[in-house]
Amino acid sequence: MGFGIIVADAFFAVTKRGRTTLKDYYTRTLRNMLIIRVFLVPFAVMLVVYGTIIYFFASYSVRQVRNELVGIAEGHRNIIDQFLSEKAAILQFTAASFSREQLRQRNHLDMIFKNLQTQSKAFFDLGVFDQNGRHVAYAGPFDLLGKSYAEAEWFKRVQNVPVYISDEFLGYRQIPHFIIAVKKEETEVAWYLRATIDTYYFNDLVENIRIGSTGEAYIVNREGVLQTKRRSGGRIMEPDPDFVKYATIDHEKTTFFTSGGWRNGHLYASAPIQQTNWQLIVRQSIGDAYAPLVSSTLVSFVLLLGGSVMVVLMGFFMAANVAAQLKSADLEKREMKTQLILAGKLAEVGEMSTGIAHEINNPLQVMKSEVAMIQSLTDDISPIIEDQAPQMLLQLKDCTREIGDQINRCSHITQGLLNFARKRENTKEPIVLEQFVPKMVQMVDQRARLENIRIVQEIQSDLPQIVSDPNQLQQVFLNLFNNAIYALKERISPEIRVRVTKENMTILISVSDNGCGFSPESMEKAFLPFYTTKPVGQGTGLGLSTVYGIIKGLGGDITLTSEQGAGSEFQIRLPIEEIDNTSIQFNHTLSQRR
Amino acid sequence: MPLTNVLIVDDEERFLKTTQTLLEKEGYKVFTAADGYKGLEAVKDRRIDVVVLDVKMPGMDGVEVLKRIKAEHPLVEVLMLTGHATMETAIDGLKLGAFDYLTKPCDIATLKEKIMAAYDKRSAMLEKIQKAKFDRIISHPMEVFSKDE
Numbered sequence: 001m002g003f004g005i006i007v008a009d010a011f012f013a014v015t016k017r018g019r020t021t022l023k024d025y026y027t028r029t030l031r032n033m034l035i036i037r038v039f040l041v042p043f044a045v046m047l048v049v050y051g052t053i054i055y056f057f058a059s060y061s062v063r064q065v066r067n068e069l070v071g072i073a074e075g076h077r078n079i080i081d082q083f084l085s086e087k088a089a090i091l092q093f094t095a096a097s098f099s100r101e102q103l104r105q106r107n108h109l110d111m112i113f114k115n116l117q118t119q120s121k122a123f124f125d126l127g128v129f130d131q132n133g134r135h136v137a138y139a140g141p142f143d144l145l146g147k148s149y150a151e152a153e154w155f156k157r158v159q160n161v162p163v164y165i166s167d168e169f170l171g172y173r174q175i176p177h178f179i180i181a182v183k184k185e186e187t188e189v190a191w192y193l194r195a196t197i198d199t200y201y202f203n204d205l206v207e208n209i210r211i212g213s214t215g216e217a218y219i220v221n222r223e224g225v226l227q228t229k230r231r232s233g234g235r236i237m238e239p240d241p242d243f244v245k246y247a248t249i250d251h252e253k254t255t256f257f258t259s260g261g262w263r264n265g266h267l268y269a270s271a272p273i274q275q276t277n278w279q280l281i282v283r284q285s286i287g288d289a290y291a292p293l294v295s296s297t298l299v300s301f302v303l304l305l306g307g308s309v310m311v312v313l314m315g316f317f318m319a320a321n322v323a324a325q326l327k328s329a330d331l332e333k334r335e336m337k338t339q340l341i342l343a344g345k346l347a348e349v350g351e352m353s354t355g356i357a358h359e360i361n362n363p364l365q366v367m368k369s370e371v372a373m374i375q376s377l378t379d380d381i382s383p384i385i386e387d388q389a390p391q392m393l394l395q396l397k398d399c400t401r402e403i404g405d406q407i408n409r410c411s412h413i414t415q416g417l418l419n420f421a422r423k424r425e426n427t428k429e430p431i432v433l434e435q436f437v438p439k440m441v442q443m444v445d446q447r448a449r450l451e452n453i454r455i456v457q458e459i460q461s462d463l464p465q466i467v468s469d470p471n472q473l474q475q476v477f478l479n480l481f482n483n484a485i486y487a488l489k490e491r492i493s494p495e496i497r498v499r500v501t502k503e504n505m506t507i508l509i510s511v512s513d514n515g516c517g518f519s520p521e522s523m524e525k526a527f528l529p530f531y532t533t534k535p536v537g538q539g540t541g542l543g544l545s546t547v548y549g550i551i552k553g554l555g556g557d558i559t560l561t562s563e564q565g566a567g568s569e570f571q572i573r574l575p576i577e578e579i580d581n582t583s584i585q586f587n588h589t590l591s592q593r594r
Numbered sequence: 595m596p597l598t599n600v601l602i603v604d605d606e607e608r609f610l611k612t613t614q615t616l617l618e619k620e621g622y623k624v625f626t627a628a629d630g631y632k633g634l635e636a637v638k639d640r641r642i643d644v645v646v647l648d649v650k651m652p653g654m655d656g657v658e659v660l661k662r663i664k665a666e667h668p669l670v671e672v673l674m675l676t677g678h679a680t681m682e683t684a685i686d687g688l689k690l691g692a693f694d695y696l697t698k699p700c701d702i703a704t705l706k707e708k709i710m711a712a713y714d715k716r717s718a719m720l721e722k723i724q725k726a727k728f729d730r731i732i733s734h735p736m737e738v739f740s741k742d743e
Contacts, residue, residue, distance in 0.1 A: 358650070358677040362606060364699035365675075369612040372702040376616060411699050 033319075043308060050304055054297055061293040065284075066256050068211070069269035073282040074254055076209055076217060077271035083205065084275035087122060087197065088163045088180050095184045095193040103128045103193070104137045113139035116195070124177065124196040129155070131190045140196070142173050158183050158192060165276045167221045168199070168237050175199070176236040178227070199236065203228045206280070212291070215284035222251065222277045240281075246270055251279065262286055338524070339559060346527055346548060350420060353529055357414035364411055371404045416542035420529045420549040430465050431473070433500050433507065440477035441498060444485065448496065453488050458499040464576050466507055472550045479543040480511045480570055486534065487515030487568065505576055506556075512569035518562040526560055597623045598713045599641055603633035603659065604648040604675065613646075616702050622709070630654030637663055642670055644712045646705065647692075649676045649683045657683050657690065664691045669719055671712035675700070 094112060103109050113126040125140020133150035149155045152171070158164035158181040168176045181194040206228040209217035218234070219227040224243030226234050234240055245259040246268055254271045265286040270279045287294075378396055385393055441455050448455055481496065488494035491514065499510040518526060525531040527548040532541030547570075551558045555575050562568035600622045602610055610626040617624045625640060627633035630653055637645065645663060649656035660672050674695035676684040684695035693712045696705060 361677040361698040366606050366609045366612070368699040369609055369616065369702060372616055373612045376619060407699060 065289045069267055069282050070256050073269035073271040073280055077273055077280045081274050091180055091182045091193055091195050095182045100186055100191045109137045109139045122198050122201045124198040127194045129192040147172055154179055154181055168227050211284050212288045214288040217282045219278045219280050227278055349528055353417040357417040360414050364407055367407050374400050417529055420545035427469050428467050430467050431470055432465055433463050434459055437500055444481040453494040456497045460501045463502055466574055466576055468554050476547045476550050479547045484513040487513055491515055506573040509572040510569055514567040517564040517566050517568050519564050523562055599623045599643045601625045601636050601642045602646045603627045605651045630659040633659055634662055637667055643716055644709050645672045647672050647674055649674055657687055660687050660690055660692055671716045673708050
């Protein structure tokens with residue numbers, strides 16, 4: 001799995017102990033991986049699903065809008081057709097029912113007009129015309145009697161058809177209106193019955209159609225002249241400013257088309273009115289028509305965006321979390337590995353050094369006896385040769401003493417080696433750390449003060465009492481303090497921190513400093529006997545190895561963490577154990593025997 | 595003061611010889627043995643007061659020798675001489691009745707001190723035994739004839 005690879009990568013990438021780089025590496029790699037594999041892939045799938053749904057929804061909505069517009073256009077076209085054909089039929093019926101003479105009588109025509117008006121308010125006036133286009137009878141509000149319509153467009157047209165419905169025109173009255181005229185032949189002479197349709201009444205039929213907030217309907221003739229008012233601007237008989245957009249459409253059937261873009265464009269549905277040459281135009285601005293689609297898309301997009309932001313955030317957090325966990329696990333693993341290797345190495349070295357020390361101690365013993373012998377002999381012969389060669393005698397004694405000193409030096413070294421490796425007799429007794437640790441600090445306080453080193457003690461209260469060897473622990477503390485003081489030479493604001501806490505069933509003693517730290521190489525060798533970074537003559541390299549030996553001997557554990565140039569920390573874990581009666585008893589007998 | 599009889603058991607011939615010379619100069623009667631067996635023989639054959647016994651020797655090791663000496667001659671005091679690495683065995687030795695232990699390399703002076711201390715202890719013990727015997731003879735004079743040590 002991916003994690004394994006990453007861990008391995010990280011292991012190779014970070015050969016030096018750089019904490020920050022390691023962390024960055026983990027976070028970066030994991031973040032990328034998590035975001036790409038765990039989040040982006042499902043996210044991409046989600047996007048595809050979302051896109052598909054939006055696509056189908058959009059095409060469905062477009063179809064819906066189209067159907068609605070076309071439906072409205074056709075429905076109202078039918079109403080208008082019905083209206084016109086009904087009015088024409090009424091006129092035809094009237095013309096058929098009465099003779100010209102009957103209609104010419106004023107009161108008779110008025111009565112018929114009144115009857116027509118009761119039937120439909122759409123009739124505005126009614127007139128009878130002779131074959132020359134002269135107005136021979138009139139019922140209505142205007143004074144049009146006697147006027148000649150021979151030159152009027154409608155009169156010319158109605159002569160050839162039984163029914164004629166005109167476009168809007170001004171006529172004598174100078175008001176836009178349209179008329180329905182029917183022709184009747186009576187004894188070879190034609191006469192005409194004409195009704196004006198109330199413009200407002202007719203206009204309301206169309207103008208009141210509303211769709212959404214911008215949807216409107218109006219009627220135009222073939223030349224694009226408005227036959228009804230256009231709500232969005234355009235009075236009756238004015239040319240439709242948008243006529244060019246649909247000038248070329250098929251006038252025989254219902255058409256649907258889109259014109260213009262999102263902002264200014266409109267959806268058009270046009271239905272031809274059969275009774276005339278008019279077109280019923282229903283149009284709605286695109287933005288308005290698709291507003292529900294847009295808003296639902298927008299809402300879902302916002303949700304998607306919010307969701308993805310959360311996904312990404314979660315990705316980040318999870319990546320950071322997992323990275324931290326992995327990092328700590330890996331560090332722990334490496335630490336453990338190092339510790340194991342170190343422990344193995346130290347055990348080996350311990351065994352070897354014991355052997356060496358032992359083997360060297362034997363000849364040292366022989367040498368020591370020999371030196372004693374020489375000294376004894378020198379003492380014996382000194383009265384004899386004192387007079388002859390006093391200088392030589394002194395030299396001889398000096399040499400012998402020097403050999404003795406060197407033997408002692410060797411023996412000191414082997415002792416150090418054995419301190420590291422040997423199992424020692426522990427004189428265990430109860431130790432109260434709250435008192436013991438300050439006492440240890442006090443021992444180096446004077447020296448630390450000379451070097452301007454601050455020693456901070458953080459000792460947890462209510463620590464349990466431990467049972468350990470105070471003398472050996474003292475040696476441990478002194479060695480660690482010595483090391484710290486040495487590491488703090490010429491550092492800025494030098495500080496040693498001693499922390500004692502309880503951790504599970506162990507006491508954790510941490511001695512840390514902000515000194516020069518260990519290099520990675522010296523960290524591995526720190527506990528090895530004779531390993532020292534101090535100049536020749538300043539250290540034997542036995543201090544930390546002795547500390548190690550003591551802590552191991554006390555059943556504890558010691559680890560070192562350090563960053564070169566930043567400081568080091570020694571962590572000692574000592575078991576909290578019950579007072580061991582047998583060992584005390586044994587030590588008791590031991591001290592008695594001495 | 596009677597001559598203190600010391601037996602040194604060690605596999606280092608030169609150490610034996612030099613130490614012998616040194617101690618004899620100090621007025622001890624010194625016997626040497628190069629290994630455990632010879633050491634045991636010497637203890638058996640001679641009247642030894644104090645044995646200086648190297649813990650680590652080829653053949654029979656110091657602890658074994660100590661056991662046998664203590665088994666057969668409980669009043670002979672034994673000083674264990676350890677190369678330090680064998681500290682545990684030296685401690686075992688103490689448990690088995692050795693008088694004390696010395697870590698190598700040790701000064702002749704220290705060695706002498708310990709020998710003297712061991713001898714004093716032995717003398718004190720012997721004196722006590724002597725006194726006990728004397729008391730017994732006084733209280734039961736006839737027993738002198740019934741059993742002799």
